[in-house]
Amino acid sequence: MANLSSISSELTLQEVRLRGLLRVFFFFYLGAMLLYLLPAVLGVPDLLKPYPFINDPAFANNSTIKMGLFAGLCFIGAADVRRYLVAVETIMVVMLLAVVSGLTLTFFARNNYEMQTGMGKLTIRRMVLMSTIFDTAVNVLFISFYMAAQKARYKLLFFSPFQFRTLAALAEIVIEGDDVKLKPLDIAHNVDRYMSSFRGKTKWITKIALTGIELYPAFFLKPLTSYMRPDDRKAFLMRHFYQNVALRLAPPFIRMLVQAAIRLGKQLCFMGYYNDERVFESVGYKRFSEREDTPKRLEKFPLKPRKELSVLKEIDINADEITADVVIVGTGPGASVLARGLIEAGRSVLMIERGDYTDPSQFNEDEIDMVSRLYADGALQLASDFRFQVIQGSCVGGSSVVNNAVCFDTPDHVLQRWNDRHGLNAGLDLKRYKQSGQRIHEHIGIRPMTTNDFLNPGGNKFLDGCKKMGLDQMPNIASAVSANIAGATGHTPDGCLGCGYCNIGCAFGKKLSMLDTVLPETQAKYGPQALKIIAGCEVRKLKSRGSAITLLEARFGSGRKITVKANTYVVSAGAVSSSILLQRSGIAHGKAGKNLSFNVGSPMNAVFPDKIKAYDGLQISHYLQLNPDRGYIFETWFNPPMFQSTVMPGWWNDHYVNMHRYDRFACTGVLVGSESNAEVRIAGLTGREVRYTPTWKDFDTLLDGLILAGEIYFKAGAEIVMPNTFSYYEFRSPDELRRLKELVKDSSDITLGTGHPQGGNALSADEKRGVIDPEFKVYGYDNLFVCDASVFPSSLGVNPQVTVMTLADYAVPFVAANR
Amino acid sequence: MEKILGAGNTITDYLPVLLIYLLMFLLIRQSKPVIELNYRGNFLFLAIVWAILMFTGNYLFYLVGVMSFLPWLNNFIHCFLWIGICLSWLYYVASERPLWECFIHFSFTSFIVKFAEYQLLGSWQMESFLGIHHPYAYLIAMSLVDGIYPIASRWMLQYFGSRGKFGLYVG
Numbered sequence: 009m010a011n012l013s014s015i016s017s018e019l020t021l022q023e024v025r026l027r028g029l030l031r032v033f034f035f036f037y038l039g040a041m042l043l044y045l046l047p048a049v050l051g052v053p054d055l056l057k058p059y060p061f062i063n064d065p066a067f068a069n070n071s072t073i074k075m076g077l078f079a080g081l082c083f084i085g086a087a088d089v090r091r092y093l094v095a096v097e098t099i100m101v102v103m104l105l106a107v108v109s110g111l112t113l114t115f116f117a118r119n120n121y122e123m124q125t126g127m128g129k130l131t132i133r134r135m136v137l138m139s140t141i142f143d144t145a146v147n148v149l150f151i152s153f154y155m156a157a158q159k160a161r162y163k164l165l166f167f168s169p170f171q172f173r174t175l176a177a178l179a180e181i182v183i184e185g186d187d188v189k190l191k192p193l194d195i196a197h198n199v200d201r202y203m204s205s206f207r208g209k210t211k212w213i214t215k216i217a218l219t220g221i222e223l224y225p226a227f228f229l230k231p232l233t234s235y236m237r238p239d240d241r242k243a244f245l246m247r248h249f250y251q252n253v254a255l256r257l258a259p260p261f262i263r264m265l266v267q268a269a270i271r272l273g274k275q276l277c278f279m280g281y282y283n284d285e286r287v288f289e290s291v292g293y294k295r296f297s298e299r300e301d302t303p304k305r306l307e308k309f310p311l312k313p314r315k316e317l318s319v320l321k322e323i324d325i326n327a328d329e330i331t332a333d334v335v336i337v338g339t340g341p342g343a344s345v346l347a348r349g350l351i352e353a354g355r356s357v358l359m360i361e362r363g364d365y366t367d368p369s370q371f372n373e374d375e376i377d378m379v380s381r382l383y384a385d386g387a388l389q390l391a392s393d394f395r396f397q398v399i400q401g402s403c404v405g406g407s408s409v410v411n412n413a414v415c416f417d418t419p420d421h422v423l424q425r426w427n428d429r430h431g432l433n434a435g436l437d438l439k440r441y442k443q444s445g446q447r448i449h450e451h452i453g454i455r456p457m458t459t460n461d462f463l464n465p466g467g468n469k470f471l472d473g474c475k476k477m478g479l480d481q482m483p484n485i486a487s488a489v490s491a492n493i494a495g496a497t498g499h500t501p502d503g504c505l506g507c508g509y510c511n512i513g514c515a516f517g518k519k520l521s522m523l524d525t526v527l528p529e530t531q532a533k534y535g536p537q538a539l540k541i542i543a544g545c546e547v548r549k550l551k552s553r554g555s556a557i558t559l560l561e562a563r564f565g566s567g568r569k570i571t572v573k574a575n576t577y578v579v580s581a582g583a584v585s586s587s588i589l590l591q592r593s594g595i596a597h598g599k600a601g602k603n604l605s606f607n608v609g610s611p612m613n614a615v616f617p618d619k620i621k622a623y624d625g626l627q628i629s630h631y632l633q634l635n636p637d638r639g640y641i642f643e644t645w646f647n648p649p650m651f652q653s654t655v656m657p658g659w660w661n662d663h664y665v666n667m668h669r670y671d672r673f674a675c676t677g678v679l680v681g682s683e684s685n686a687e688v689r690i691a692g693l694t695g696r697e698v699r700y701t702p703t704w705k706d707f708d709t710l711l712d713g714l715i716l717a718g719e720i721y722f723k724a725g726a727e728i729v730m731p732n733t734f735s736y737y738e739f740r741s742p743d744e745l746r747r748l749k750e751l752v753k754d755s756s757d758i759t760l761g762t763g764h765p766q767g768g769n770a771l772s773a774d775e776k777r778g779v780i781d782p783e784f785k786v787y788g789y790d791n792l793f794v795c796d797a798s799v800f801p802s803s804l805g806v807n808p809q810v811t812v813m814t815l816a817d818y819a820v821p822f823v824a825a826n827r
Numbered sequence: 828m829e830k831i832l833g834a835g836n837t838i839t840d841y842l843p844v845l846l847i848y849l850l851m852f853l854l855i856r857q858s859k860p861v862i863e864l865n866y867r868g869n870f871l872f873l874a875i876v877w878a879i880l881m882f883t884g885n886y887l888f889y890l891v892g893v894m895s896f897l898p899w900l901n902n903f904i905h906c907f908l909w910i911g912i913c914l915s916w917l918y919y920v921a922s923e924r925p926l927w928e929c930f931i932h933f934s935f936t937s938f939i940v941k942f943a944e945y946q947l948l949g950s951w952q953m954e955s956f957l958g959i960h961h962p963y964a965y966l967i968a969m970s971l972v973d974g975i976y977p978i979a980s981r982w983m984l985q986y987f988g989s990r991g992k993f994g995l996y997v998g
Contacts, residue, residue, distance in 0.1 A: 567996035
């Protein structure tokens, strides 16, 4: 990590240029000052006689003051461009006001007398315009030099100097504790580096949020945020960004924006602080590579050679027009299983993936680095009201590379609901579906996790609490999860190393993602000509003529476009992206993207008196499924510090204190399979808007789950439990915890998120209800299929990857027969 | 109406101007009648940016006294049809040539069109320009200004395209 606090005291070249500019303009404005003052005092020379206002003492006075002010500010600024940067900023602001004033007078001034000059007649408005154009040019010059100087000084890659300063000012008070390890500038610099490291459509929202935080005090006639003293800044933020939001004192729209801005601002500060290795020891975290027993774990479960995968990048694609037999959009679990099945059936497949290809040998322990490489929008995808986060992988292998490997079969009651002829009417052949499920189990390597694996120690606490409450008794299931994680084969031991890095890619080949299994195995068996993969290329549109898709248009990150003509097209880009693609292509108009659902999640955190080190094991290791179903499922969960800090409850010092008992924390996620009341559409400024507010029923169910999770932790010996609410609460007893429903009134009061968006392009035998028919073909099209989580007719309530793969295997014969 | 069509002009006076645009367009796109896939975004960008810039610039420079007044309809078709479509297509055709060649190419084609508008609509007139008293001085000067189109366009495409903005592709 760069240490900005030891920035060189020498000026950068850009700062030297700024100083030079200030010096030049000092003399310019000094001369201008004299030019205005002297004629009025000493008499107007012939050259200036056509301009009668020159002789006017009031005009001369005002102009002298203006020029004198600029000259003074230039003089001060040039003395030390770092220390007196505010002088330069003042020049820019005042000059901007002069430009606005000039334009206003140019177009709206009533007095427009004419002057006879050597070059002909000149109106006063025209003269003001020329002066305004000059001021604009000078201001553009100042702004360019200022921006270049600041960017060079702080080595900025993403944020403007204005936003960077706001971020540093925010970090100064958000990270509040006794022994803060990083300076605010270092925190801000870490965030700047992160934001510059990935492409994303929603990154600009962070700039808007920081600009909003900076300017908001101006509405209350207070100095801008970064100009305030830290105490005043904290008091302002506490009142206007925290209390007014929590107490609902602001109008709803303002409240939403303010809440979104401060949430985002906080998250950025946490990312910048808790991902820095200098902080790890203070929170009690050790990276896997530094843990004492890591060598023993590696000895117990040695690493195996990884399979090669051939992936094409832009530079490998020579032509702008490509032909293929079957083209699949996406490379996630559904796409990969389908691709394999099609190749086995004699077809050849081209897969096009929006995300980049990261070879697993490049996976590392830096959360920020891996998130930028493996996630869509750097995990910044937010719902339209900024209150709900949708996290999706965007890389070759899709979400299987970044998920927690948890495997659940499609629950029977869900299958029944899907197949209800009077309801969702999916039209699935259940016998064949089960056979597909069986094949997936065999091929993907799904097995129950055992105590032989290195499980999440926090999960054991949760299990302990379940036992004490009697919740582990049948028909409930309280157990370790099943997962597609390498297990023993024959006499060769294998298992999870418990590094805790599932969500940033398994560097050890133990999580059997598509990148480790289906894709390389298929290529190895059938050759890279049978399975071609193009990475870093986003499919933008499907073009059709009548009922046939004729080609797809895709675009690389550089802007280069290609077209692909194929016999058969399959969309398998995930619930959000698949719907967006269909909408953008004008397909399934009015249906695609509707009735989206999620496994909505929110964590319950618990503090124990002893150190648990929940980070030192499989991230999601245990679960509790109640029977009869109460609408939620529990999954124990924990994260390395950066991720965990973004879901850790608390503000200011409370958050700092919580993070500094990080190794005594356990955490459980409560997942509720939501109603299908969400929608994704091409809208908003990012062109991809998820609209979702939990129904009251779902929300109530979630709160019930959180309360029960807290009670389980109390039984297990937790001192305090904390949900991730906007206002900070510590509950020290079950009785206190039961007040949760009074304290949390709606989804704005609590952090919600999901990694499991589902639906949007529902499978149904009823053409009015579904986007695809029971053979996965899009209604109205002969050669277009959809096969991913977007086809779920309703939410699953459990982790979806097995269902996605099962459906893909089930769909193979239909797609294979389409020639 | 004078400000819209120009002094003494009627709508029918604009028809020959449109015909000239069409003929020039057909000539320009002779060698490349279809814009290739990866240039379409660039073409659209240049067409829109130049059309709007020149449309507003023509009026602003008139206000400042540097240019003569261009009637609004003349300004509109000149900027949106001639500059936006025809010159943007000309850039597509000629952009791989050296800049000095593009400068001459653009200046000359611009002169032809401006001269036609001068004859047919009476626009692009100024008694003297930069101290030169000749009826064509202003017209020639404005044509030379259009020679800057390829230089500025190349810079814009490089600058914005290298930053991944506006869907531009610079190869």
